[in-house]
Amino acid sequence: MKLRIAALVALIVCSQAFALAAPSEAKGVTLFRVGSRTCVLNGAEQKMDVAPYIKNGRVYVPLRFVAAAAGIGGPNVVWNGARRTVNLTGENRTVKLAVGSKKAVVNSATVMMDVAPEITNYRIMLPLRWVIELLDLQVVWDGPKQTAVVSKKVRAVPALDYPASVDAVYRDYEWEYGSYAYSWHVAMPADLLKWSRDAAGTVRAFYEADGETQAAMLSAMGEDAKILVRSVSSENLGDYSPWVKEKANYAYAGSLAERLSAAARGQGYNRFRTAELVLSFVATAIPYERRKTAQLPAQTLIDDGDCDCKSVLLAAVLKNMGYRVALLKFPFISAEAEDHMAVGIEFDERELPIDRRVVYFSKDGVKYYIAEAAGPGFWPLGETDPVTLQRQAYTFPVD
Numbered sequence: 001m002k003l004r005i006a007a008l009v010a011l012i013v014c015s016q017a018f019a020l021a022a023p024s025e026a027k028g029v030t031l032f033r034v035g036s037r038t039c040v041l042n043g044a045e046q047k048m049d050v051a052p053y054i055k056n057g058r059v060y061v062p063l064r065f066v067a068a069a070a071g072i073g074g075p076n077v078v079w080n081g082a083r084r085t086v087n088l089t090g091e092n093r094t095v096k097l098a099v100g101s102k103k104a105v106v107n108s109a110t111v112m113m114d115v116a117p118e119i120t121n122y123r124i125m126l127p128l129r130w131v132i133e134l135l136d137l138q139v140v141w142d143g144p145k146q147t148a149v150v151s152k153k154v155r156a157v158p159a160l161d162y163p164a165s166v167d168a169v170y171r172d173y174e175w176e177y178g179s180y181a182y183s184w185h186v187a188m189p190a191d192l193l194k195w196s197r198d199a200a201g202t203v204r205a206f207y208e209a210d211g212e213t214q215a216a217m218l219s220a221m222g223e224d225a226k227i228l229v230r231s232v233s234s235e236n237l238g239d240y241s242p243w244v245k246e247k248a249n250y251a252y253a254g255s256l257a258e259r260l261s262a263a264a265r266g267q268g269y270n271r272f273r274t275a276e277l278v279l280s281f282v283a284t285a286i287p288y289e290r291r292k293t294a295q296l297p298a299q300t301l302i303d304d305g306d307c308d309c310k311s312v313l314l315a316a317v318l319k320n321m322g323y324r325v326a327l328l329k330f331p332f333i334s335a336e337a338e339d340h341m342a343v344g345i346e347f348d349e350r351e352l353p354i355d356r357r358v359v360y361f362s363k364d365g366v367k368y369y370i371a372e373a374a375g376p377g378f379w380p381l382g383e384t385d386p387v388t389l390q391r392q393a394y395t396f397p398v399d
Contacts, residue, residue, distance in 0.1 A: 030069040032061055032128075034146040041068055050121040050170070052148075058115070058127040059141075059148065063088075063097075069150040070135045070179050079124075085122055086117075088135070091178030092267065095134050099124060104134055136179065150177060157184035157263040160255055169193055171302055175285035177277050182263070184281070186256070188298055192248055196296035197303070199246075203229050204293045232294055238329030238341065239396040240294050243312045249296045250316055256297075257320035272351050275318060276381040277373070282314045283375040307374035311341045314373040315398055318345060326368045328361055329394040340388070344368025344395060345381070358382025363395040 031040040037051045052061045064077055067088050076089045084099040096105040097117050104111045111134065117126045128148055132139050140149045162168045172185035206217050206229050218226060224246065231242040244250070260281065262273035287304045295309040297316045305313070315325045323345040332339040344361050348367055352358055359382055360367040370388075372379040379385070 018285070029149065029151045030066065032065075032148045032150070034059060034253040039065055039159070041065070048123075050123045052127070052128075053120075053125075054146075058129070059090065059146075060118075060120075060125040061128045061131060062124055063124040063131060063147070066131045066137070066150055067135060070137055072135070072179075088134070093136060093179060095125070097126070097134075104130075104366055106134055113304045115117045124383070135146055152179060152181045154181045154183055155263065157182055158259040159185040159187075159264040161185070161187050162189065167191070169302060173281065173285040175281055178273075179269075180267070182281070182285075184259075184285075186301065188252060188301065192252060192298050193302055196249060199225060199228055200291075200293055200295050200299060203232060207293070208230070225264035228294075237394050238327070238331070238339075239394070240308060240312055240327055240329075241343070241398045242398055243294050243296055243317065244398050249298050250320070253297050253313070253316035254320040260317065261321055270351070272347060272353060272381065274321070275323060275345055278317055278321070279314060279371045279373065279381055282310050282317075282373045282379055284378050286310060286313075286375070288375045308341045310373040310375065311343050312315075314343045314371060318343070319398055323396070324366070324368075326361070326363060326395050326397040328368070328370060329396065330388065330391050331394070340374075342384070342388075344372055345371055352382070356380065356382060359384055359389065361393055361395050363397060366397070368395060368397075 003011045022118065029042060032052050033039075034052050034054055037048045039048055041044055043094075046065070048062055048065055050062055052059055054060070063086065065078060067073060070090055072088050078087045078089075080086070086097050088095045088097075094107055099117050099119055102113045102116045104113060113130050115127055115130070117124050119125070128139060128141075128150075131137070132150065136153060137150055138153050139151075142148075161170075167190040168187045169190050170185065173182075173184045173186065175182055179340070202217075202221070202225055206214055209217065218229070221229070227242045228246070230236065231240055257278075260278050261274065264277050269277060288306060288310075289304040289307055290306045294312060295303070295305050297313040299305070300309040300313045312326060315327060318325050326344040328342045328344050330340040330342075344363075346366055352369075358369050360369045362368070369382045370384050371381050372384050372388075
C-alpha cells in the first residue's frame with residue numbers, strides 16, 4: 001500500500017519528558033507461609049527480609065509485601081522515619097498507619113484496631129486480618145500448612161444474559177484494574193455472532209479473489225456488506241469506522257456499555273477512569289490473536305482478535321457511553337514498526353489525571369488521547385510504547 005507521508009496527521013504530545021514503563025501484566029496474588037522468608041508474588045518467588053510469624057494467636061505479616069497484592073508499591077509506600085508513620089496510596093484508597101498506634105486512617109475515616117503495628121527487622125508488621133481489611137483485599141488461610149493466599153477482591157460486572165427462548169452463546173471474562181479483580185458473564189445472540197463471522201469471512205474472501213470474482217461478489221452483496229468491504233481497501237487508509245458503527249453490533253455494544261458503566265459507577269470512577277476500566281477489559285480480558293482482516297465487535301468478544309479488531313470493539317463501547325472517539329491508524333514502516341491501530345478518546349484537560357503524562361493526537365482542533373486496546377499487557381489510558389511515540393498516524397473520528 002502506497003502512502004503519502006504528507007497526508008499523515010502529526011502526533012502532538014504534552015510538553016513533558018516521557019519515561020514510560022512496559023505495559024503491566026495482571027497482578028494481585030501473593031502467597032505467604034509462616035516462618036518462611038520466601039513469598040510468591042504473581043507466580044514469582046521473592047525473598048523478604050522478615051518471615052511472617054504468629055504472636056498471641058495472630059499471624060503477623062510484612063505490610064509492604066502484602067500491599068503488593070493490592071498493586072501498591074514503590075513510590076506509593078512512603079515511610080517517615082522521624083514520625084514512624086507509613087502512607088500507602090492505591091487506586092481508590094489511602095491508608096495511614098503509625099508504629100505503636102492502634103489508629104489507622106483509611107480515606108480520611110478513622111479505623112481503630114485491637115493491636116498496633118510493630119517493627120521487626122526494620123519491617124512494619126501487622127496482623128494479616130488487619131492488613132486485609134485496611135487494603136480491602138481477600139485471603140484464603142490454610143491452617144495445617146500455615147499458608148495465606150492474599151488477592152484482590154473480585155467485583156462482578158452486571159451479567160449480560162438473554163431469555164431461554166433466545167439461541168445465545170456466552171463467555172466468562174476475568175481481568176484486573178486498579179485495586180480490584182473483575183469478572184463478567186456475557187451472552188450474545190447466536191445469529192449476531194454468525195452474521196459477524198460471515199461478514200469478516202466475506203471481506204477476507206473478497207480480497208483474496210481475482211477481479212472477475214470480486215465484481216460478481218459485489219453485485220450479489222447487500223449494501224451493509226459492501227460498506228464493510230470498501231472500508232478496508234488500501235484507498236481508505238485504514239478508516240474502519242463502518243465496523244464500529246455497523247447497526248446490529250453497535251446496538252449490542254450499547255448493552256455492554258450499560259453494564260460496564262454500572263460497574264464504574266459502583267466503584268465511584270470518574271469519566272477518565274470509567275474509560276480506562278473499559279480499556280482494561282478489552283486489552284487484557286480478551287486475548288490477542290492476529291487476524292487477516294477486521295472483525296465486528298461481537299466476533300472479537302468470542303473469537304479474540306488483534307489491534308484492529310479490539311480497537312473497533314473498544315470504540316463501539318465507548319461511543320455508546322457518550323465518549324467522542326477516533327481510530328488511530330499507524331501504517332507499516334518496518335518490522336519494528338508494523339501496521340497498528342489504537343483508539344483516541346477526547347477529554348477535557350480538567351478530566352485528565354494530574355499524576356500522569358498523557359499522549360494525544362490532534363485532529364480538527366480535537367485532542368484524542370491514545371488508548372492501546374491490543375494487549376496482552378495493559379498500557380494505562382494516555383500511554384503507549386516508545387516506538388509508537390515516534391510515529392505518525394491517520395486519525396479517523398468516528399462520527
